[in-house]
Amino acid sequence: MESTASLEKMPAAFSLFEHYDDSSARSDQMLKQVAVPQPPRLEPQEPNSATSTTIAVYWSINKEDVIDSFQVYCMEEPQDDQEVNDLVEEYRVTVKESYCIFEDLEPDRYYQVWVMAVNFTGCSLPSERAIFRTAPSTPVIRAEDCTVCWNTATIRWQPANPEATETYTLEYCRQHSPEGEGLRSYSGIKGLQLKVNLQPNDNYFFYVRAINTFGTSEQSEAALISTRGTRFRLLRETAHPTLQISSNGTVISFAERRRLTEIPSVLGEELPACGQHYWETTVTDCPAYRLGICSSSAVQAGALGQGETSWYMHCSEPQRYTFFYSGIVSDVHVTERPARVGILLDYNHQRLLFINAESGQLLFIIRHRFNEGVHPAFALEKPGKCTLHLGIEPPDSARHK
Template sequence: MPFVFQSDVVALRDRLQVKVAEMENFAGHLEEIFLTVEENFGRREQHLEQHYNDVLQTLSQRYDERSAGLEEEKKGKLEALYSQLLACGQAMDASKELIETAQEVYRSEDKRLFLKFAKDDINLTLATHLGFNTPLGDLSDVKTMMESINIVPAPSAPVINPQIPNSATQTSLRVCWSLFSDDTVEYYELYYRPVLEDTPADSTLKETHCTVTDLLPSAHYELWVTATNTTGISPASEKALYMTVPSPPVIKQRECTSCPEAALIRWESGNTNPVDSYTVELSELGTDGTQSGVTESIVAVPTCQCVIQLQAGRRYLMSVRAVNIGGPSDRSEVITVSTTGTFFYLLEHSAHPCVSISEDGFTIFYGDEELPIKVFDVKPPFVFVHRCVAVLGDLIPVRSRHYWEVEVDDETEFRIGVAYEDTERNSYLGANNSSWCMRHILTPTRHKYEFLHNGWSPDLRITVNPVRIGVALDFQRGTLSFFNVDLKQHLHTFHCNFQNYVLPCFGLDNPGTLTIHNAIEAPEYAFI
């Protein structure tokens, strides 16, 4: 029995807590209503006081104008009467003289002259009216103002809302605004224009939201709105800044590299205005070439490149979207990335002026022409000057294992290896402490091979000239190895502690060609 009683108390307490919460919410709602009523009353009281002040000001102006008019009229009448009074005095003096003259004429014997004289009249009418012209003043505007007190006031300025994330497309914007609840509005006028332009476009609307279309992608727009009713037009809202969705990025496929563990994707924004971030999307391709149904996304990428961790021996489809507050762009063109071996292109901007690169980006040529004089003054971004005709490869910056092969010719003197990107420019590959290479030299008696670092090479002799040379770079173990691919023969290994990332380097000491093969799986013997 006590247990039942205790459970009832708990249930009753829970119900009371619910009731208290409901009462608190109701009290909060009442407080909001009270504040709203007080605010609306203050606005209406201020509006009424403004109307009466306008009426009093107008009546005062009418009184001052009419009083000034009466003063002017009074002054004119007094001046006219005074002038007439002077004229009357002069007439009285003339009349006295006339009476005397008349008496003399009457006493004369010629009665006809007197009769003729007596016919002349004197003008005794007033020169001005004694009354004042007091027409009723035109108080129609005052009457209108008095009547307008009971008319619905013009709306207040609307409040345009900040842009909502993901509310735009490349060519449209979703815009919303709000107004005081007691304002009466017949329609709204929405104005918009690109930033830094003068002439806005406009739309007439009944609702407090609108989708503006036919806009430019990745553009900033200023928007503002007014409200109108029978009384008048509201002040304009404050201007709000909205953005359309960016254009799709453009992947720079010749600058994308990969290795068995990762891929480096580079792209161009394709937008004049900056974007907030980028999203890289990838999905795996099956062995039969079909796309998996799972798409992974790497979000909030701040720059126009991204290193993505992947699984070895797979193929992926990758694309990029640009993102701003309006939302994500359409995706870029899709590229295929393979993690079967290390893949890279040659860096054309690092090539010596006498080096030509094939259209596919994997074969370099050095012709018979002499070096131009200007080559001696080569400045960066060229990595090597006249002493070494070479070009760098764009290796992915991942401290992992990398493998590639180079197809060579017996009659070509070459240097194949790696170098730091900031290696000395007035130096041969392998002649300094920032580069390592395998060198082939033609002598009158034999083919000589050197493995150079800091200008020193071990005394090695290779009996079979390699036609295809394998290069294995292992950052973790700090090794750089060379192999005769056809014989699966190990030629030499450098043991070094790479402080920074190194790049593949390919040089020619006489006219000839080198062909690079990558994106191939490293043989088992390469990293034993």
């Protein structure tokens, strides 16, 4: 009876096998009916979709296509300075979605992109190739290139490739900002510098981004800008032909030994008529020199050290200094010749101080009603060298003189 029962069940088992066999046959038939996908259609690169190292690629497909995945290719366009036989690197990624992001690319570069659709029947023909571009390289802010005067700062930056950039965005915040105070920014900057109003006696972090149609670069490294000290640039166009200015703009050299009818001098950027401005200078191998300030009118007249528009210290002997101001001449004898001279222009208290920066000794103080901006002035009457020290806080001894 048991054997008979199992025999009776066998036709049902054979029926299951037959059903499976029919299903497999229909599956083969379906495979023959699924066509290879049509080539996808690449979308043009969207504005602001790239970074310095990434591009985003999108494409569309035919609705009737059955697709398992996509193979996306990216190849860098040859550069102008690239050799003909140089190898060109090609990237490939496989994705399920109809978009992908290529990473670890080079900034300021063009890339050819194409895509193919894949299913279990086969692979489509490649799409038409499209050109994509990465965002510009990240610019660099160097604090020593910036001008800082009490409550303003002119921030300057250097791009890696100016031709690849359309505008810049400058961002900044206080170094120790209170809770809830975020980044401030200026966008749409066409040039390579921007003057910003700040609070005096404070520290700030500045960042810059480069922007073109395709995207925005990464944020630059932070540049610490402090309004506790003064930083200015020498105006090379005001320099006497015999003076040489170093590439970083902090060293003035005079090597001419023949007698000149003019005093070889150079001026710094104009300092605004507010707050305090302080800088230091070291003069080496030069027995006769002048340090001080002059008004814009003195600059236009080319008369540094004459009349009532210049206030300066003149050194012509090792221990004797002469101070010229408002038509007055004062001689000062010192027991120790200062190797480094500090100059503090104090608009708040209407005074100009000359200090031995190493010892803190006050050399001389000029009291005058300064009503306009002035230029730092430097003159070497004999061969030698003058080095500027900028961005330094005034010593406490000078603040309370």
